[in-house]
Amino acid sequence: MTLTGKMLIGQHAITGNSAAIRAINPATDLPLEPAYPGGSGEHVEQACALARAAFDSYHATSLATRARFLDTMADEIEALGDELIERAVAESGLPRPRILGERGRTCQQLRTFARTVRAGEWLDVRVDPALPERQPLPRSDLRQRQVALGPVAVFGASNFPLAFSVAGGDTASALAAGCPVIVKAHSAHPGTSELVGRAVARAVEKSELHPGVFSLLFGSGREVGIALVSDPRIKAVGFTGSRSGGMALCKAAQARREPIPVYAEMSSINPVVLFPAALQARGEALAQGFVTSLTQGAGQFCTNPGLVIARQGPALERFISVAADLVQRSPAQTMLTPGIFQAYESGIGSLLEHAHAQPVAVGLKREAPNQCQTHLFVTRAEDFLADTALQAEVFGAAALIVQCADDEQIRQVIEFLEGQLTATLHLDDADVEAARALLPTLERKAGRLLVNGWPTGVEVCDAMVHGGPFPATSDPRTTSVGTAAIQRFLRPVCYQDFPDTLLPAALKHSNPLQLRRLLDGQREA
């Protein structure tokens, strides 16, 4: 396959007519072929009309058909072979093993959603049978299932060019829910996007689905994205990226005649609390684990541990000293894009100028363009509590250690934090009661709480929560990773006194899908 620079509106490859984007290899700062002319209003219009036309038939597909489609998507992505891997490495600057792993994760994610679709738990079927003899009034037969919201706009993320992009978690969960998807490709990896987009379009064709189930648009500015979110046929939005980008989409979604949900995963500094006994017993190992997590992938993870909170004293001094040493020996790493590198440098610049952020270590010098040097800073709790600027996310391998006087100050620092994707506790047996006292505060602040681990590494499973209070996300009621992500694209419908022939399969009296329904208040065995 040769890259064409074309968008996909259903099965049609279309050349855009607005300013072109061109991927930059961040390792060399050189542009990559081909150019990707951007779409415009007419392409948004066509893609939305096609998605709308696809909705009723796609939503009516059987669970088996929809699951096979997701499995076929995974097969088609694997069939792209090395061309996909090479292009993704060139466009992202990420090492080949990481991209290989990410492809595996992407395909596993699609197959996990296929299993989830088949199992049907997400239909949340509730049945309250008729009670014709009830006094003072009879009860009707009432049956509830979840239906799909409608066509969904997905914005690919820069930092997961496969797992959170064209066929990533947002797309997989929306398609699983029965929603057609229009992807606005991230401008950092158009070639990767084209390859994966074609794989998805092939899966649509092989599965004999309406072509409007999937479209892929490019665009250099915000025009295509805002037009997509503003289109009345779009019923929900998935986004992973910056706070300003996410908030712009939220604003556009709220300005519509019919406001729609935006699931924007935006910013998080992922606090790590080191409790005294753990810090005392294994400060060196903690410092090692911390720096490994901090520097992984040049720190370009939403769950990167950017804030360490602990009681001041000799144990914390030792931790800082070991961590500083490891940071100083950490190699510079290529960042995803020149823009992300510049934003990182700007964030580091602000911290270096900050009167109360004390730099304690810098990583090895950069040897190529767009390389991230690791940075470690220290501050005191009083200073942290005096300035929200110290909790602004610096996307990359930078962290701040907050020295606290006592447990109460640790609690204050956590209470002062904005919403987070994760919060981590390192503790030993002697720390358990102090941790217990902190849990209500942590539960209010983060979507995932970890004990004695590191927040990077997000499992795709039923119990995962990759979400959290604002500004970690725009909607704390949801997760963007794991099978519960499907719920974002669903709404309940109740069917009252329907004859069996008109009921959807999920609700028929014979329960042909063999679901464990909530029947008259009891979960079926």
Added chain:
Amino acid sequence: MTLTGKMLIGQHAITGNSAAIRAINPATDLPLEPAYPGGSGEHVEQACALARAAFDSYHATSLATRARFLDTMADEIEALGDELIERAVAESGLPRPRILGERGRTCQQLRTFARTVRAGEWLDVRVDPALPERQPLPRSDLRQRQVALGPVAVFGASNFPLAFSVAGGDTASALAAGCPVIVKAHSAHPGTSELVGRAVARAVEKSELHPGVFSLLFGSGREVGIALVSDPRIKAVGFTGSRSGGMALCKAAQARREPIPVYAEMSSINPVVLFPAALQARGEALAQGFVTSLTQGAGQFCTNPGLVIARQGPALERFISVAADLVQRSPAQTMLTPGIFQAYESGIGSLLEHAHAQPVAVGLKREAPNQCQTHLFVTRAEDFLADTALQAEVFGAAALIVQCADDEQIRQVIEFLEGQLTATLHLDDADVEAARALLPTLERKAGRLLVNGWPTGVEVCDAMVHGGPFPATSDPRTTSVGTAAIQRFLRPVCYQDFPDTLLPAALKHSNPLQLRRLLDGQREA
């Protein structure tokens, strides 16, 4: 008990310091004692601070404690006896049997949520146990449960002074979820609100809960309400009322630094489709059922059938003729407030002036202030499709019949509708295939679909959906009636590699709450 005109901030009765509201008996247009001085910013501040202070301990209550609290609320409301009934009748103009029924519904609703809390299904527990041997990477132990969002602001509805007001569905579901509640009382029934508010406060005290679990504020304008929604400690809003009121709250919620969900149930005209065979076979009975549903409670139900859609012809002519006769003989009924009466008159005035809304029947003359005369109009599908003004809700006993040329025009009319709470189909066996063809469109438009019934009458049960696409509600992913309403006030949290002692009861390895968890992808029997 004597009414005091005071608000409740926790257990403290406080006299407001802004303009007073005073209930009007709509049957006589005479004011009722006492005056209710409104609150101001300082009262919002106090109530929010107290609710925030109550959150962690209330959220940590056992399921049994929280369920007993809800049961105690119901007991305390019943213990108010006849004083509550008389005051609610005087403030609402609703007949005594209706208020007696509504009290029963309100207490049953609280007890239903108590059962729901005890059963624990809403915790949606998901467990993915550790896989230490998995290749290439081990899996951590991951456990998910739902936690409460935080303090919730509830705005009472005028048309259900008990069942959707101070201790109504929004309050019951938020308290069930573990959220403290601050109610902004509806200005139409302050005395009813005070009585019920005191009953709730007594239940808080008897249950030995933090006093901040419940507060009740009054206010004559929008100031108290907007201040409540804007307070950073409030994490969600429940509202039932007008479209303009709901949209004002949505706007305030989005203007916050941390936007929050608003569950506003706003407007719906509840289309009813009469299919040919049913219309032919039992047009008279359908007209009888329709007018009964239309005129119930002076048409002041969110689910009032305001739009009838059918194929033109002799059968529809007969239906219209019978319905017109019944409408002409329907007595005028007192509306809830002078303001609602005036809005009804204004809406009827617009229809009477509309070139394409043909009046076919008016009910009996009014004999007292604020009485609603039933109105029936007819229009042609072409005219309906040409002007969205014909689908504006006229809150009260008014309906419009849309005459269609064929099935395709029926489909076009439904497609043209905004989002609805309900859609109703009247059909016989010969109509089943025509109805089937219409279902995908109806599912996109409404939260509840009924066959051969009438939409007024909303069961409080597990399968109910009282919700729907905008503008029926501001969030189609939810319901405000039925046990699924609890989900509006929850968010998921994942606990990774937690020692058992730190896990909440719902997630402990021994499963002490005996929940049917989603364990490793399988629902436990």
